[in-house]
Amino acid sequence: MIAKFSKQNLINDILCEAKALGLRPETVEPIAIRTADEVEEWTKGRAEITEDDLARVTARELDQYNKDLGYAYNNRNKII
C-alpha cells in the first residue's frame, strides 16, 4: 500500500511503541527524532514508497539504537 510520509506521525508512532515497551519518553525522544530524520532522508528522491518499505527502513534505523524497539516496530502489523 502506498504510504504518505509524515515526520511527526512517525515520531508519535515510535513514542507509542516505546511506551508499550515501558521505555522512558525522555530516553526515546532523541532516538525517535534521529530515526525520523534518517527515514526522511531515505524518502527523498523516491517518487512512491509503500507502508512496508517505510516500516522496514524505520525498523532498520531503530535497530541501531534499541533492538526491542526495532523489533516491535517491524512486527506491529504482523502479530495476527
Add this chain to the structure above:
Amino acid sequence: MIDYASVGTVLLAALVHATLQLSLGSLLLLYHASLGKHIRIKTRRLASRYVTGVALMTLLVLSAACFIIFTLCRGAMSTAGLSFCIGALVGLAFCAWFLYYRSGRSTELWLPKSVASFINRRAKLTNSNVEAFSLGLLVGFAEMPFTLVLTIVSANSILMLPQIWQVTMLLIYTTVAITPLLVLRIGIRRGQTVVDVQRWRNKNKTFFRILSGAGFLVLAGFLLAFEIMGRT
C-alpha cells in the same frame, strides 16, 4: 456413572482449542496498542474484559451446540455424523499444518487480509471495557472455522454425561480453552513485554503448528476408537 471416554474427548478438544493462536495474538495486539496509549491499570481492565468476551463466546457456542445436538439428534449424534466430524478433524489437522500460519517469519495467520486488518484496527481503537469485551466476542467468533468441529464433538460428549457433570465440563472446556490468555496476562503482569512474548511465539511457531495439527489428529483417532468402534 461417568463416561471417562466422553470426559477425555472434552478435555482433548479443549486442549486443541487452547493451541489455536487467534485469540492469543489478538490479546497481544490489544496489549501492544493499549500500553502505548493508556496507563497500565486501564490496559489490565481492557485485557480482562477481552478475556471475558472470549470465554463467554466459547461457553455460548458450546452451550448452543449442546442444545442443537440435544434437540436435533435426540441426545447423541449418529455414527454417520460422528464420522463426518472425524473427517473434518483430519482435514483441519492438515489445514493446521499447512495453512494455519502464513509463510514467512511472522506469526500472521490464515485469516483473510481484510479480517486481519479489521481485528488489527479494532484492537488499536479499543478504549473502553465494552469495546474490549466485544473484541473478545468477535475473535471467539472469527476462530470458529477451526473451533466449530471441536465444539460439536465436545457438545456430543458432554450430553453423554450425568447432568451435574455436563455443567462442570462446559466450564472446564471454557477454562482450558482460555488458559493461554490467562497465562499471557500473568506473564505481562510479571514484567514480560509484548516483544518478549512475540519473539517467543515466533521462535516456537513450528512447534505450535505441529502441536495443533497433531492434536486434531489425536482427537480424531480418539473419537474413532472410543465413540465409534467402542460403542458398536
